[in-house]
Amino acid sequence: MTDSRKHDQANGAVETSLDSGNILSVSGLTKHFPVRGGIFLGQTGVVHAVDDVSFSIKKGETLGLVGESGCGKTTLGRCVMGLYPPTAGKVFLHGKNMALENSRQMKSMRLQMQMIFQDPFESLNARHTVGEILREKYIIHGKKRVGTDQEIKTLLERVGLSGDDIHRFPHEFSGGQRQRIGIARAISLNPRVVICDEPVSALDVSVQSQILNLMVTLQREMGLTYLFISHDLAVVKHVSDRIAVMYLGKIVEFTTARALYKHPYHPYTRALLSAIPLPDPLARKQRIILKGEVPSPETPPPGCRFHTRCPHVMDICSTKEPKLKPLKVQGSPHLTACHLYF
């Protein structure tokens, strides 16, 4: 794909269909990872983890990013956070391009954007007490902000832990409690945007609902904006205002949570929704079973990336890549990338 084409798509439909008041916008974000091999470890291929993704999030909104493993949702989250330098494309926070900022400015921007990680067992330093883990944030971001014990205790209580937990180590906590520590760390400096990468996937159902409630409550109280990444459609539906469905590094459908579940257009979204097992034995629904599995992102299929598994595949699908375009439907903007509709 040439750079000019990328740019064209980046400035395409998504941007125009959304009104202003965006706190975070991403335009034409692309991340390729080189694959090295052979005797001299030369580059033998490229993993197209994220390919030309654009979206924006309004203040106080939750944008759900959903897709199966390998669709690039985690890479996208990390690129937005600035943990991976993007191959192409831009990330704007409050209208400022993050890539152009120097490292000091980057640090101050990080104050406004924080991340919650999936694995509460690996994202906390096992050798530090909870107090040390949380205080580190204040130290990194300048001495004026050094958190007192009292501040940290208040923070712990805010996320549903006890102030006395400040001297305990991560291994003394259960998975759900550790995720609460992760959330406390993310919100400690009053960020505007929190990127949540599968925050409840490692948790049991009864604990999962506690953490989701905590996140919803904190969002209301602090006016947070979430980019919520998950493979679980029921969870994403529960927390999101709008949802982007990703498949092999591309957004294939993008609309409000309600519209997506009520009337999905893209065949992949339809199959994904129909595959969720519902906790109701009397619910009768038509299940779409997809053939095969997600192809490797190293060699994504030409044309529409979903055409190898699509039940409605046409000739054009294997040659021409569909663009993400708004459908002519009533109500909220509904974008999809599928030749069936255009």
Next chain:
Amino acid sequence: MVNNRVCCSPETGAVFPLLQVDGLVTAFDTEKGCVNAVDGASFSMAPGTTLGIVGESGCGKSVTALSIMGLLPRPSGRIVSGHIVFDGKDLPTLSPKEMQAIRGRRMSMIFQEPMTALNPVQRIGSQINEIYAIHFPGMTKKQRTRGAVTMLSQVGIAEPSMVMNNYPHQLSGGMRQRVMIAMALASSPDILIADEPTTALDVTVQAQILELIKELQGKMGMSVMLITHDLGVIAENCDDAVVMYGGRVVERAGVKDLFKNPFHPYTKGLISSIPGLAEKPKSLLPTIKGRVPSLDKMPLGCRFSNRCPHVMDICHTTPPPETLVGVSRGHFASCYLPGESRD
């Protein structure tokens, strides 16, 4: 097709159960002393049906399965008491040799993570061959290979003869789980125990695998024990369900009955805390307060007593008998709440 789709309980005794677990207690030696991972579980399975065992991590559902299969890690794990009656034989009393004739032949098991369950340095073909070699010593090499190819194509693998020569790492997660199912069903067992068979898989692949298990169950007429933490999987795939908490069975019922009319506060809490597709976004979900205590710190009486919204004095002191409340035919809950005061 599936025969005898009859819900059966030991109490009604309508159909002779294929497998009956009665008062199973399985203990593990840990650093903190001996703990009962399963503490008096009873349930039964009718031929040709699917029984779901559901619960959160640490509830003893996997240990129950390992106890049935005689696969408890030794020497730390052991069955302390209770009966597992399969085909008139009490499995814990069998000699290792007698057990070998049942395990893998009449009862098979598939595991959550197929990568760790398959041998990484052996080709798929020879791993399947091994099952025939052990359980059907009369078969020739040619028959074994033909059997393996047939099994692989039955589980929906497009090029079975190619996959036969592959190593597990060359296959995707869904393919590996298909290979595991092929291996488990190679001996056409009476019972397939599936321990979280789709937890490591994506939702579209999960749908494929569950569909495959259902289809093969219909073809071969076996019974399936589906162990999962996902109530949605239970609702869509099982005839009967057993809800476990802290090593005990808190409720068992036919699946429709269980979801329509859950009795135990834990079951109710579990069902209502799943984020549904129907409700309003960003609403607060009902939750179960607290968390599962570790096995060495379980409450004395009812193990759910420290989290239960309806806890009474008796709950703290005496564990409720497993079938204390008969909600309806074949539906039992282990709870002191009187049968009629359902909210």
